[in-house]
Amino acid sequence: MRVKVFISPRKGILDPQGRAVEQSLHTLGFESVANVKVGKYITLEVAAKSAADAREQAQRMCERLLANPNIEDFAFEVSE
Amino acid sequence: MRVKVFISPRKGILDPQGRAVEQSLHTLGFESVANVKVGKYITLEVAAKSAADAREQAQRMCERLLANPNIEDFAFEVSE
Numbered sequence: 001m002r003v004k005v006f007i008s009p010r011k012g013i014l015d016p017q018g019r020a021v022e023q024s025l026h027t028l029g030f031e032s033v034a035n036v037k038v039g040k041y042i043t044l045e046v047a048a049k050s051a052a053d054a055r056e057q058a059q060r061m062c063e064r065l066l067a068n069p070n071i072e073d074f075a076f077e078v079s080e
Numbered sequence: 081m082r083v084k085v086f087i088s089p090r091k092g093i094l095d096p097q098g099r100a101v102e103q104s105l106h107t108l109g110f111e112s113v114a115n116v117k118v119g120k121y122i123t124l125e126v127a128a129k130s131a132a133d134a135r136e137q138a139q140r141m142c143e144r145l146l147a148n149p150n151i152e153d154f155a156f157e158v159s160e
Contacts, residue, residue: 004086006084006121007121008121008123018122021122021145021146022124024145025124025141025145028141028144028145030126030137030140030141032126032127032128033124033125033126033141034124034125034126035123035124035125036122036123036124037122037123037124038120038121038122039120039121039122039123040118040119040120040121041086041087041088041118041119041120041121042098042101042116042117042118042119043088043115043116043117043119044102044105044113044114044115044116044117045113045114045115046110046112046113046114047112048112057110060110061105061108061110061113064108065101065104065105065108066101
């Protein structure tokens with residue numbers, strides 16, 4: 001199964017990379033851009049008996065390694 | 081409009097962060113995990129006349145700043 005994980009800095013947490021990207025976009029002429037957040041996009045393959053099994057593994061991977069629960073939110077998608 | 085950008089190391093490009101995550105997942109017991117790639121997940125808001133306008137702006141942002149065309153692939157989604 002293929003898993004896509006989306007990790008974002010939690011609302012209210014300082015995101016200096018997002019601030020830097022936002023300022024650069026303004027400088028390039030994209031003046032209306034706001035609320036830029038820079039997180040991580042992780043893709044992987046995992047052996048699983050079912051989509052539910054893959055989702056359960058993905059949830060545990062996020063909780064145990066991929067995301068920092070103190071400052072990041074995560075979501076994921078599972079596909080064949 | 082809200083834009084989500086997904087940036088991944090291109091196939092064949094060395095991804096040391098992905099290798100490190102993959103090894104850590106194996107160590108944690110997720111032994112079947114393979115092909116881990118670590119990229120960037122960027123979310124932002126942009127003023128746009130239409131979804132097509134937002135997509136056109138997002139394409140240009142990726143080409144001009146967000147993605148490195150030499151080593152990364154990008155995709156994006158636009159929503160209200």
